[in-house]
Amino acid sequence: MQFKEIIGQDDVKQHLLQTVAENRVSHAQLFLSPAGSGAVPLAIAYAQYINCEQKTAEDSCGECTSCRKYERLIHPDLHFSYPFFASKDVKIATDVLEEWRNMVLENAYFDLDVWRSKLSADNKQANINIAEAHDIIKKLSYKAFEADTKVLIMWLPEFLDREGNALLKIIEEPPAKTLFILIAQNQEQILSTILSRTQIVKIPKLADEVVKQYLVEKANLSEHQAAEYSFLADGNLIEANALLADQVNNNAGYFSEWLRMAYSNRVPDMMAFTETAASWGRENQKNYIKYGINFLRECGLILSGAEALVKLPPQHLEVAKKLSGVLNMPVVEALINELEKAHYHIERNANPKILFLDVSLQLVKIIKFKTLPKGTQYIYT
Incomplete structure (x- = not known):
């Protein structure tokens, strides 16, 4: 995923590009944003840019071996963690990795309700359990297979219970060339021990004009209808897509x-x-x-x-x-x-x-x- 594919958020894109250009990429970053603002595609585009073999000042090339694997979310040094519904067959996040990849590739703007609809949730509560924490430590302890930097993108760390403290050491003292990107919506629900070890990147909700333009271009809506949908969506592209549906x-x-x-x-x-x-x-x-x-x-x-x-x-x-x-x-x-x-x-x-x-x-x-x-x-x- 490239920065140019992401809707709006020009200031955030420029900030992320600048951290790479100035060689000051913090090893643990917290992307704090409201739902539907584009934090997930921003995190993926950022990771792709960092590992791009032919990056420019504005974006990754989209053509090198690393970029092509990132585009399909199959790069061996790109890891994901997210809430899931544990069961007899689902112990850790990689057990539903295929469902995750398909959802993100279909539309990188989603919320927990969309993710739940892709899984067999029954009446279970989503969480990121201790087995998942141990699996993260195991994966990141290996040397990078291909990329210069290993990346773990964790969506909704709010679902880490006390077991999340198992990750403190590796977040504070990670193996060389390891990047953690946590994507959260509610800062107050994150373990304080983890929050204190991250650098916060605030991602604002999308401007109404940005959502309006997206609706005009994507759905060929009239200016009048797009303005009404944008007002209803209130900067949330998930809501905007739901209105289109x-x-x-x-x-x-x-x-x-x-x-x-x-x-x-x-x-x-x-x-x-x-x-x-x-x-x-x-x-x-x-x-x-x-x-x-x-x-x-x-x-x-x-x-x-x-x-x-x-x-x-x-x-x-x-x-x-x-x-x-x-x-x-x-x-x-x-x-x-x-x-x-x-x-x-x-x-x-x-x-x-x-x-x-x-x-x-x-x-x-x-x-x-x-x-x-x-x-x-x-x-x-």
Whole structure:
């Protein structure tokens, strides 16, 4: 994988290239990033660049023997570790290496749910166990087969339990020419003993404009539709691809009309909308509710006088401004709370007709009659 194949993250790419050019590659690095930002492809491209036989100042060559093996993830000095679901036949990560390679080669932007779908997980909990830690030590104790530098890429070290302390010595004093790249999403869940031995590389979420451009080029979406998908994805390319995989409704139009129905107390119209929403399918229903939550949060920014921070597409921004004229912060917070509960229940297969009708009536109570959940400490005029 080459840097040029990775979406966005130009500043991070430049930083990684510079560490190689200046010969200051830290032997243990922690790529800290939100899901869907491209940390896994960045780590692979970085490792490929380090071991490329004909690298340029901007990228690996993609043609030498090392690069060709890296492109297929079969280089003998490239090792992976990741959470897996231990069973009678699966003791360590290499027991499901083929599934891992196929998933990464298919799409290097994935999360634990995608990885779980590739395995026989049953009801087991994913982890990186002590047997895996010992296998890592064993593999890295060997001399490099071909490359100048052996590389271990560990995805989600948060799943290392106390057994991860077995890796402390080899991380702190690794064999010569050994590189550890840990890819994490939650710094607080990593063993402090491991965290203290790594150099952190922060990878930000993708900019909305980057995701939008990706959607326009990959899926031939219109600028309008790509902007809406980008807003929903919020810098997460996994979410953006999920939106592409499903037929998404006109979320902006439906949601603003839903609020208008509640404000006007148009119960018959809301009942008709319930029938429509129930026909969308669970994923589209979740996307719709998620859009509503994000939209209301942007309305909250407008009400707070922070319009400069609003990232709604222009056509949606006008709608948000109009709705903000009849809402206030307590109402917005109460609406968001109702929608978050609705999203939770949709994920758990609630009956959509009952759910959307109930939420519709709750919207009427909150918007029309200013009936707020208990504990709200605001006074309405």
